[in-house]
Amino acid sequence: MDWQTHASISQRTANIDLQPPDVGPYGEGDEEMVQHRKISRGRYVFHAGDRFDGVYAIRTGSFLTEVGTESGQEQVTCFYFAGEVFGFDGMQDNLHRCSVRALEDSEIYMIPSSRVRDPMSQSPGLQRQLLRYMSEEIIRSHRLMVMLGSMRSEARLATFLLDLSRRMQARGYSPNEFVLRMSRGELASHLGLTVETVGRNFNRLQEWGLVDVVRKHVRLLDMERLSALVETGSGSASAT
């Protein structure tokens, strides 16, 4: 393991900051023991079954979590991007229940379990931030459940694109134009669809003039109608 210890985390990349205009994930005081690590594309941060050592904050890059369906195949549950934090699933009983894989060459910090767990050894800032991130993850998964449960395929894809757009904007990037870091297969798994259906739906959204898709490059042309599609479930009908 190529862990390094850093005295400061102030070197984190420019336009990437945490969503809440707050303290940052590491408190202000003692950053001595925060560890820093590079992960190259396709490599795992941890696997399901691994011991929980701490949670991870993404400095650059992006990741996905997959959960084994016990019948062999893995399903993608979440994506995480720079500035976000993952690994909370291991706190239940010191064992990770999902695997986390890098979608591209990335850099992360680990916040050791001792600092996560022991209220005395941590700054109030860190404590509050972690609770916020966990809460956010719970909210997001509730939303995803609604999506998977009651929406049809185009609406699922539209929801995903809008969520991505929001997160991109929060990170200081354009909300209208971005590059998908994941493959069609990973996306399909995440949305609970097949690759074919995802592809066909990209086509359909393009035909309707809502998006412009070239391979992994996506441009959102009509956020208005994209949102309407999510809410009403209606297709090409103009819902202004």
Next chain:
Amino acid sequence: MDWQTHASISQRTANIDLQPPDVGPYGEGDEEMVQHRKISRGRYVFHAGDRFDGVYAIRTGSFLTEVGTESGQEQVTCFYFAGEVFGFDGMQDNLHRCSVRALEDSEIYMIPSSRVRDPMSQSPGLQRQLLRYMSEEIIRSHRLMVMLGSMRSEARLATFLLDLSRRMQARGYSPNEFVLRMSRGELASHLGLTVETVGRNFNRLQEWGLVDVVRKHVRLLDMERLSALVETGSGSASAT
């Protein structure tokens, strides 16, 4: 609001205890400020949009959370039973994002946000317990996403029944025989299916000899094959 203040929480009901054989949700020391409240069937603990005041531990009864799909209809995301804790979704920005409704006459404790958030004002026991519950909720929602994403209807129902069985057992009840607290409609919403499909699948599982269902009363006859159904997705084929 019919809140009452109790000096002790030792009066909690007999065979209901927290899953981890641990300290209990309130630490050991200062229980002075833990508040106790009755909620009758159909009433809400809080609605989406309400201010976050704290998290809630269930003393008796059961609850469900619903999330609005912005197109009017609500979808059931989770069920909670005695001994479990809910309300973490509000910690993100002091606003609840889902509503929680009592499935039967129930009793809950509130743990105020001040005690949840401020690491200095709380016992280490409470702190660790809350993190555990949040972690558990994250794990559970990942499982649910897998279920909603990649399983077909019978497998979803089977998964739900097995999860329920596990939770019943954890609370000291029979894992093979229990009463569903929720309506078919609520269950269908939770599983991302229609009431008709849920009903038909109960029939199918009964025809296959896996369960015995009479209205809300459920008996699991063959956990073995029920699990196999989840894992393989195979139907009536004997998969021993």
Next chain:
DNA sequence: CGTTGCGTTGAATAAGGTCAAATAGAGTGG
């Protein structure tokens, strides 16, 4: 070039949804 991994396209199929009607309980008042 040929190969390999991804992504797209098309036709057939099956799973689940939709709609409408029948049935069964639970609650109410006589």
Next chain:
DNA sequence: CCACTCTATTTGACCTTATTCAACGCAACG
């Protein structure tokens, strides 16, 4: 206790949607 009502649940016929399975296209790369 019985009729009546209201709601929840079940059943059946039909239809929409997404999957399945197969073939094809297209870059990237040796």
